[in-house]
Amino acid sequence: MASKPEIGFCGLGAMGFGMATHLVTQGYTVTGFDVWAPSLDKFKAAGGIPSTSLSESAKDKQFYICMVATAQQATSAIFSDDGILKGLPKGATLVLCSTVPSAYAKTVERDLKFVGREDVFFIDAPVSGGAIRAADGTLSIMAGASPAAIEKGKWLLEELSAPEKLFIVEGGIGAGSNMKMVHQVLAAIQILSLSEAFGFAAALGLNGKDAREAVIASEGWSWMFENRSVRTLAEDYFPGASAVTIILKDTGIITQTSRQHLFPTHLVNTAEQVYLQALTRDYGSNDDAGLVRLWTSTPVSSIDASSLSASDKESKLALVISLLKAIHLVAAVESISFAKHVGLPLQQLYILAKDAAGGSKMFEKYAPELIALLEGGSGEGEPVKLASFTEELSKAVDKAQEVKCPLYLGGTTLSLLLAAKGAEDGAGLKELLSVYVGR
Amino acid sequence: MASKPEIGFCGLGAMGFGMATHLVTQGYTVTGFDVWAPSLDKFKAAGGIPSTSLSESAKDKQFYICMVATAQQATSAIFSDDGILKGLPKGATLVLCSTVPSAYAKTVERDLKFVGREDVFFIDAPVSGGAIRAADGTLSIMAGASPAAIEKGKWLLEELSAPEKLFIVEGGIGAGSNMKMVHQVLAAIQILSLSEAFGFAAALGLNGKDAREAVIASEGWSWMFENRSVRTLAEDYFPGASAVTIILKDTGIITQTSRQHLFPTHLVNTAEQVYLQALTRDYGSNDDAGLVRLWTSTPVSSIDASSLSASDKESKLALVISLLKAIHLVAAVESISFAKHVGLPLQQLYILAKDAAGGSKMFEKYAPELIALLEGGSGEGEPVKLASFTEELSKAVDKAQEVKCPLYLGGTTLSLLLAAKGAEDGAGLKELLSVYVGR
Numbered sequence: 080m081a082s083k084p085e086i087g088f089c090g091l092g093a094m095g096f097g098m099a100t101h102l103v104t105q106g107y108t109v110t111g112f113d114v115w116a117p118s119l120d121k122f123k124a125a126g127g128i129p130s131t132s133l134s135e136s137a138k139d140k141q142f143y144i145c146m147v148a149t150a151q152q153a154t155s156a157i158f159s160d161d162g163i164l165k166g167l168p169k170g171a172t173l174v175l176c177s178t179v180p181s182a183y184a185k186t187v188e189r190d191l192k193f194v195g196r197e198d199v200f201f202i203d204a205p206v207s208g209g210a211i212r213a214a215d216g217t218l219s220i221m222a223g224a225s226p227a228a229i230e231k232g233k234w235l236l237e238e239l240s241a242p243e244k245l246f247i248v249e250g251g252i253g254a255g256s257n258m259k260m261v262h263q264v265l266a267a268i269q270i271l272s273l274s275e276a277f278g279f280a281a282a283l284g285l286n287g288k289d290a291r292e293a294v295i296a297s298e299g300w301s302w303m304f305e306n307r308s309v310r311t312l313a314e315d316y317f318p319g320a321s322a323v324t325i326i327l328k329d330t331g332i333i334t335q336t337s338r339q340h341l342f343p344t345h346l347v348n349t350a351e352q353v354y355l356q357a358l359t360r361d362y363g364s365n366d367d368a369g370l371v372r373l374w375t376s377t378p379v380s381s382i383d384a385s386s387l388s389a390s391d392k393e394s395k396l397a398l399v400i401s402l403l404k405a406i407h408l409v410a411a412v413e414s415i416s417f418a419k420h421v422g423l424p425l426q427q428l429y430i431l432a433k434d435a436a437g438g439s440k441m442f443e444k445y446a447p448e449l450i451a452l453l454e455g456g457s458g459e460g461e462p463v464k465l466a467s468f469t470e471e472l473s474k475a476v477d478k479a480q481e482v483k484c485p486l487y488l489g490g491t492t493l494s495l496l497l498a499a500k501g502a503e504d505g506a507g508l509k510e511l512l513s514v515y516v517g518r
Numbered sequence: 519m520a521s522k523p524e525i526g527f528c529g530l531g532a533m534g535f536g537m538a539t540h541l542v543t544q545g546y547t548v549t550g551f552d553v554w555a556p557s558l559d560k561f562k563a564a565g566g567i568p569s570t571s572l573s574e575s576a577k578d579k580q581f582y583i584c585m586v587a588t589a590q591q592a593t594s595a596i597f598s599d600d601g602i603l604k605g606l607p608k609g610a611t612l613v614l615c616s617t618v619p620s621a622y623a624k625t626v627e628r629d630l631k632f633v634g635r636e637d638v639f640f641i642d643a644p645v646s647g648g649a650i651r652a653a654d655g656t657l658s659i660m661a662g663a664s665p666a667a668i669e670k671g672k673w674l675l676e677e678l679s680a681p682e683k684l685f686i687v688e689g690g691i692g693a694g695s696n697m698k699m700v701h702q703v704l705a706a707i708q709i710l711s712l713s714e715a716f717g718f719a720a721a722l723g724l725n726g727k728d729a730r731e732a733v734i735a736s737e738g739w740s741w742m743f744e745n746r747s748v749r750t751l752a753e754d755y756f757p758g759a760s761a762v763t764i765i766l767k768d769t770g771i772i773t774q775t776s777r778q779h780l781f782p783t784h785l786v787n788t789a790e791q792v793y794l795q796a797l798t799r800d801y802g803s804n805d806d807a808g809l810v811r812l813w814t815s816t817p818v819s820s821i822d823a824s825s826l827s828a829s830d831k832e833s834k835l836a837l838v839i840s841l842l843k844a845i846h847l848v849a850a851v852e853s854i855s856f857a858k859h860v861g862l863p864l865q866q867l868y869i870l871a872k873d874a875a876g877g878s879k880m881f882e883k884y885a886p887e888l889i890a891l892l893e894g895g896s897g898e899g900e901p902v903k904l905a906s907f908t909e910e911l912s913k914a915v916d917k918a919q920e921v922k923c924p925l926y927l928g929g930t931t932l933s934l935l936l937a938a939k940g941a942e943d944g945a946g947l948k949e950l951l952s953v954y955v956g957r
Contacts, residue, residue: 331919334929338912343936348929349788355924356795359813374798473777480770485794490773490787491930497782498953514937 083107086235087140089133089156089163090177091118094206095146097213098176098239100125105216105238112136133159137166142235146176149328150183157187164196172200172232176220179205180332181253181260181421182339184223188252200228203252204236205259207435208244209320217241219435221262223254246431249424257421260336261428263329264347264414265437269303270326270367271350272406272488276304276399277311278374279475282484283395284387287312287379293396299403301439310368312380319366326367327354342420343515346406346413349491374484398478401471406488407441408468409495409511414442415449416515425450448508453516463508465501472496522546525674526579528572528595528602529616530557533645534585536652537615537678539564544655544677551575572598576605581674585615588767589622596626603635611639611671615659618644619771620692620699620860621778623662627691639667642691643675644698646874647683648759656680658874660701662693685870688863696860699775700867702768703786703853704876708742709765709806710789711845711927715743715838716750717813718914721923722834723826726751726818732835738842740878749807751819758805765806766793781859782954785845785852788930813923837917840910845927846880847907848934848950853881854888855954864889887947892955902947904940911935 083106088099091113102109103126110128112135113119119129130136133156137143143163147153153175157163167173175184184203191199204222212218220240222229229247236245248254276299280290291308294300310319330351337344357363357370371379384392414437418428429450433443445463472493479486496502499510522545527538530552541548542565549567551574552558558568569575572595576582582602586592592614596602606612614623623642630638643661651657659679661668668686675684687693715738719729730747733739749758769790776783796802796809810818823831853876857867868885871877884902911932918925935941938949 334919335916337936338915338932341908341936341939341941343933345930345933345937348933351919352924352926352929355922356812358922359924373795469780476777477774480773480790483794483797485791485798487791490791491784493777494782494784494787497776497780498784500780500956502780517939 084141085110085139087137087143087163088146089113089136090146090148091122092146092148093210094213096122097210098144098146098218099127101214101216102238103127110136110140133162134166137163139168140166141168141171142174142232143167143171144174144176144235148177150177150179153177153179153187158190158194164194164199167199169198170200172202172228172235174202174204174232174235176204176206178259178329178332179256180336181256182336184256185253200224200231201252202228202232202236203255205256206239207259207262212241217244219244219246219431221246221248221255221258221431223248223250223252223256223258225251246427248427250422254423257423258428258431260333261414261418261421261423262432262435262437264333264344264417265410265432265439265442266303267326267330267333267350268346268406268410268413268488269301269437269439270307271353271370272301272403273304273307273311274368274370274373275486275488276403277308277371277379279402279479279484279486280395280399281371281375281377281379281382282479282482283398284382284384285392285395285399286382286384289384289392290379290396290399294400294403297400298440298444299400299407301403301407302436304403306436307368310366311371314369314378316365316369318364319368321367322364323354323357323367323370324363327351327358327363330354337417340420342417344413344417345491345495346410346488349487353487398475402475402486402489404441405468405472405496406492407439408445409492410439411442411445412449412508412511412515415446415453416512419453420516425453445508449512452509452512465496465499465506465511466504469493469496469501523580524549524578526576526582526602527585528552528575529585529587530561531585531587532649533652535561536649537583537585537657538566540653540655541677542566549575549579572601573604576602578607579605580607580610581613581671582606582610583613583615583674587616589616589618592616592618592626597629597633603633603638606638608637609639611641611667611674613641613643613671613674615643615645617698617768617771618695619775620695621775623695624692639663639670640691641667641671641675642694644695645678646698646701651680656683658683658685658870660685660687660694660697660870662687662690662695662697664690685866687866689861693862696862697867697870699772700853700857700860700862701871701874701876703772703783703856704849704871704878704881705742706765706769706772706789707785707845707849707852707927708740708876708878709746710792710809711740711842712743712746712750713807713809713812714925714927715842716747716810716818718841718918718923718925719834719838720810720814720816720818720821721918721921722837723821723823724831724834724838725821725823728823728831729818729835729838733839733842736839737879737883738839738846740842740846741875743842745875746807749805750810753808753817755804755808757803758807760806761803762793762796762806762809763802766790766797766802769793776856779859781856783852783856784930784934785849785927788926792926837914841914841925841928843880844907844911844935845931846878847884848931849878850881850884851888851947851950851954854885854892855951858892859955864892884947888951891948891951904935904938904945904950905943908932908935908940
């Protein structure tokens, strides 16, 4: 481009502030709006132009980014009397980066027409990656829109994302939000599975540090486990990097959308009930790595495991790993089959999720086969023996019952494996998929 | 019988004491053993003969009843060096009334042979009905054994049970325990569903008394709801009539057996995790009617609902009822399909459970159709419209999400209905059964 265009921005929270100031450091003139005055002061200090009016922040801006927290806030920001549309010039590009239901993004598209602003190039582009990557301009972005809107706004999405982390999702408005949603299926399950694993380890008398080391080196690995467990061991929950209410907002989008699509998201549903349980314990604003407190009030890094023999310790760690492996396998099935159900390109989900916050060893290993099966192929690679997953998880659940440890995800996972007749010889991913998509 | 035979008895807990003293009042000479001395004193005061030795309590007794708490205790009582078998004369009848896994009852049968006591007529006869009915001799009894053992011991089972409440279950040793187990599938789900319903009602701002009245008059009724809700409203949890640890023992039998049979018991699994959660909150020894405290610390009978309009109240109560109806429908499917899987006579389960602690309006209404479907018939009566259950439960789950109320059973139930494609036109019980037994 000849000269750098001016950009309007609203929502200067942890993520939005990073994104907006990154654009400033890249030499853009960015006018930022937020309802919280201190954020505006901070933004000014970082070189941005603060604005106390949404319409003013959008005035003469050919590009505008909306990064508010919720769909309700987005509606108010865009459509209110003194909102973004009031200031936004004809033919401008409006990028909604908030995580919202796909159906909501479609509503915005419809309402833009309804209020006579079909001139606006609207892009549905939720992001992932956390505040640090937001500030570095290395986010993952999942964007859906008309080809014309993508053409207009792609350079801006590129400024905010890492190379190879910008995913233009086919399917128009809503496809970006759907892609984020099916990624969050993995995230929502794996945020809880790590606390469940630490809770189980504690009930078995294992020290959290040993559990972390063993899981990270195993097929039970997930990105969330490696990331969150640092805070779990340090009891760094206050306020922490990612509050329980944030993942709860995402599970709300997932389970609401799954109800609308009449598709069962068994494990996310289970996780959501436990997240709601955490609210009743007043853990909502704490970091989600602190959910282990639903299992034990003892700091997991302080558990004395010195009386365990080496072989006893090893067999107990194996149970914890078996638990995670089985949960993450079914999480992959839940995410990918839901993606298929809402019409997303599965190969793109695979590329996106395997290196993102939803990644796990199980996803990376089995997603290709799952995708092949869902796309009508016969599958490829070594057949998965569900029987071994079922048998190993069954041992873990047996043991948990003995030591009186609730395994919310583990129990649901075993029920699903059994429903898939997963213990039978020859049962594989096809049988497991059938629990979600029918036979 | 010419003269009343002497009876030996061990396990003078709440149930056992009632049973043993009932036999005393019927004119039998009963020698009772317990490890807890005060129980022996009480038994003596009630006209029994106390014994501090198991072998002594069994000496010369042609009939012996074992009513200890667990399988481990039973093994010790029967087989230890100074145990029941040491005293029990040749050809005696030994009745095990404890609730144990079916596989355990079969182990006892095998071990009796192994130790050379195939002369003993062994009966597997778990009971149900609570301490009051135990003392009245009006228990429900589910008995399995060889025809010869049943012939020997039937009179004694009749003394302890109400007319028409003695169920001789075909299938030999283990069949009685299996029948008790599938009945407890209903009990275990419905004990939790009442607390979940009260928790949901509280989150909706309803008073517990209104909720109770509405549910009892509705299709959401269950025996457990009517029975336990008296204590829920009165906060009568300490120690209460039935501790959480008691139902947790039963869920342990159910889920262990279901794992061995590779059969999914989705809702019992969900309930079990919540019962284990209750242990972490130190509610284990409290009455299970106090599980509502997992949802709210406010006494549910003290909630001020006066600001709700009549129509608002009615629509909120309807949500609570929808929740219970759907859970109890799937509970019926889970119990009956598990019964089929372990080879029990389904019609007998129906007769037994509909008027027992596992009873519910949904079970009574839909069990006949479910049984017909499982027995290869085409079903009978009005077709069930799963779509209406799915739609109504979906509304309740939506609302629960809005008010941040965990619905463990409700969420799992909805996932199962969706997995059965229960929202589709024409979906019925056959489709719902398929989630458990395959298509």
